[in-house]
Amino acid sequence: EWQERFGHEGTGVLERLRAVAEGSGSITGADVRRVADELGWPVAAVAGAASFYADLTAPQGLRHVRVCRGTSCFVSSYGRNVAQVEAALGLRCGMRDPEGIVSLDGAYCLGHCYASPAALNGSTPMTGRRLGERLRSDTEAEVLAQPIPFRAASRQPVTLAGLSGDAGEWQVWPETVSSGDPTSVLAEVAAAGLRGRGGAEYPVAAKWRAVARGPAPRYVVVNGDEGDPGSYCDRLLMEADPHRVLEGLALACFAAGAHRGFVFVRSEYPIAVDRMRVAVAEARSAGHFGPNVHGTGFDLEIDVVQGAGSYVAGEETALLHALQGLRGAVRPRPPYPTSLGFEGHPTAVNNVETIATVPWVVRHGGIEYARMGTPEETGTKLVSLSERFARPAVYEVEFGTPLRDIVEVLGGGLRDDRELRAVQVGGPLGGFLAPDELDLPLLADALADAGVALGHGSLVAIDRSVSAPELLRHLWSFAAAESCGACTPCRVGSRRGLELAYRLAYTDTAETEHQHLLEVMGTGSLCAFGRGVAGSVRSLLRVFSHDFGSGVL
Numbered sequence: 001e002w003q004e005r006f007g008h009e010g011t012g013v014l015e016r017l018r019a020v021a022e023g024s025g026s027i028t029g030a031d032v033r034r035v036a037d038e039l040g041w042p043v044a045a046v047a048g049a050a051s052f053y054a055d056l057t058a059p060q061g062l063r064h065v066r067v068c069r070g071t072s073c074f075v076s077s078y079g080r081n082v083a084q085v086e087a088a089l090g091l092r093c094g095m096r097d098p099e100g101i102v103s104l105d106g107a108y109c110l111g112h113c114y115a116s117p118a119a120l121n122g123s124t125p126m127t128g129r130r131l132g133e134r135l136r137s138d139t140e141a142e143v144l145a146q147p148i149p150f151r152a153a154s155r156q157p158v159t160l161a162g163l164s165g166d167a168g169e170w171q172v173w174p175e176t177v178s179s180g181d182p183t184s185v186l187a188e189v190a191a192a193g194l195r196g197r198g199g200a201e202y203p204v205a206a207k208w209r210a211v212a213r214g215p216a217p218r219y220v221v222v223n224g225d226e227g228d229p230g231s232y233c234d235r236l237l238m239e240a241d242p243h244r245v246l247e248g249l250a251l252a253c254f255a256a257g258a259h260r261g262f263v264f265v266r267s268e269y270p271i272a273v274d275r276m277r278v279a280v281a282e283a284r285s286a287g288h289f290g291p292n293v294h295g296t297g298f299d300l301e302i303d304v305v306q307g308a309g310s311y312v313a314g315e316e317t318a319l320l321h322a323l324q325g326l327r328g329a330v331r332p333r334p335p336y337p338t339s340l341g342f343e344g345h346p347t348a349v350n351n352v353e354t355i356a357t358v359p360w361v362v363r364h365g366g367i368e369y370a371r372m373g374t375p376e377e378t379g380t381k382l383v384s385l386s387e388r389f390a391r392p393a394v395y396e397v398e399f400g401t402p403l404r405d406i407v408e409v410l411g412g413g414l415r416d417d418r419e420l421r422a423v424q425v426g427g428p429l430g431g432f433l434a435p436d437e438l439d440l441p442l443l444a445d446a447l448a449d450a451g452v453a454l455g456h457g458s459l460v461a462i463d464r465s466v467s468a469p470e471l472l473r474h475l476w477s478f479a480a481a482e483s484c485g486a487c488t489p490c491r492v493g494s495r496r497g498l499e500l501a502y503r504l505a506y507t508d509t510a511e512t513e514h515q516h517l518l519e520v521m522g523t524g525s526l527c528a529f530g531r532g533v534a535g536s537v538r539s540l541l542r543v544f545s546h547d548f549g550s551g552v553l
């Protein structure tokens with residue numbers, strides 16, 4: 001039905017539109033009609049995509065700069081990082097200079113939260129102080145080339161992130177595919193108790209079984225659209241060990257009865273896009289996929305598709321739209337992608353960390369994996385600590401580890417003896433915890449009871465330099481910028497929230513409206529974005545209650 005309607009697989013559409021935007025500086029109506037004509041697509045479908053994604057709507061100069069609007073960068077510069085870059089370049093975000101040389105846009109977020117503030121100068125990451133000056137002079141002398149710091153902190157040497165000798169490459173795939181028995185992979189993943197690490201916590205084996213039960217063709221998509229400001233563990237995995245991700249994807253395809261897999265990588269991670277593409281070429285030439293993999297008769301194709309700049313395209317239905325070259329808007333579930341996914345076929349969508357865990361589980365056994373963590377939530381989680389910590393890094397910890405240990409022992413508290421005001425857990429859809437609430441264990445259910453979502457496991461430290469009303473505006477600005485617009489409570493509510501945040505900073509007259517808005521968004525939004533933002537704002541108001549005008553809250 002999909003192909004009858006569109007006559008063409010859409011995975012190359014965003015790339016094609018990006019080439020137009022980068023080549024001509026912007027996409028015109030004539031460009032849209034020409035691309036639609038070439039594809040045999042309705043003009044509205046191409047126009048929908050061309051008008052949705054940041055990379056396609058922002059004017060592009062010969063040098064396109066993206067400044068990070070993420071929370072760690074906001075905190076690291078007292079909320080002034082974007083304005084400083086704008087002043088240095090003489091451009092506002094969303095503008096290009098009259099000569100078409102330089103253009104500037106903002107992005108949530110670039111995944112350099114351990115070294116904030118950050119920007120992308122073309123596809124070159126830059127971080128640290130005097131960012132605006134360095135961007136103005138186009139100096140790359142302090143280009144961020146160091147790898148993301150990673151430290152394993154679990155009892156056992158899990159080496160999930162693959163930065164130690166145990167990582168290996170393609171150690172289990174040849175033997176597993178040669179066995180011809182996909183049920184063994186399903187059995188190990190089920191025994192591991194592995195749940196999705198992207199925030200939804202859905203049992204992985206159950207998802208793959210649901211896809212395997214559906215009619216062919218089936219697909220597996222790795223969600224490399226990690227966009228939670230504060231989280232950079234998926235970037236670490238894709239850049240440091242892309243073959244682990246690919247081996248996990250191959251195992252997932254085998255288990256789910258899929259012969260085609262995709263890795264969808266956000267455009268804010270250009271190095272990860274490159275490394276994944278190189279790894280795909282290497283793995284294909286090593287015979288790990290392609291036709292008749294390792295002489296088994298099992299055919300498998302894997303492709304990397306680059307996103308085009310949208311936070312909400314990380315939601316699985318929006319991601320599938322983006323993968324098919326459409327607007328990255330959310331659609332109601334059910335039907336779930338396991339029955340109605342890529343091009344209408346059964347599809348498993350798993351995030352990078354989840355997929356990267358699979359080779360270890362298959363190699364060492366699900367029971368061994370389930371020994372770690374807690375009975376309710378087995379195994380380990382990568383947590384990303386922000387720049388305000390004394391030792392910002394990705395840490396691999398067992399589920400159940402007290403947040404206080406992560407913050408004080410692993411992270412070493414705050415740098416420069418700063419005083420901790422709050423920790424934002426799980427990004428803008430997660431929530432805030434006060435310092436006296438950090439004895440909670442790293443468990444999704446325990447955090448949910450405290451009104452916080454674990455999300456991708458980011459921890460952004462908020463120190464006393466940050467004004468709570470500005471933090472509230474920051475949160476609502478994110479919501480207003482990234483809402484996909486598919487449902488009214490979030491599309492309208494996120495902009496209304498931003499207006500009310502300005503009023504809340506100075507007056508208590510907005511309190512009732514604000515509370516009502518949170519109620520409507522929290523209950524009436526179509527997806528976790530609108531509901532999560534409402535919960536996160538509530539937790540901010542609770543933790544920072546003394547920072548707003550008296551009587552406001």
Ligand code: SF4
Pocket residue numbers: 312330331482483484485486487488490491525526527528529530531
């Ligand atoms: Fe889109 Fe927001 Fe509605 Fe989710 S809650 S579907 S992001 S408008």
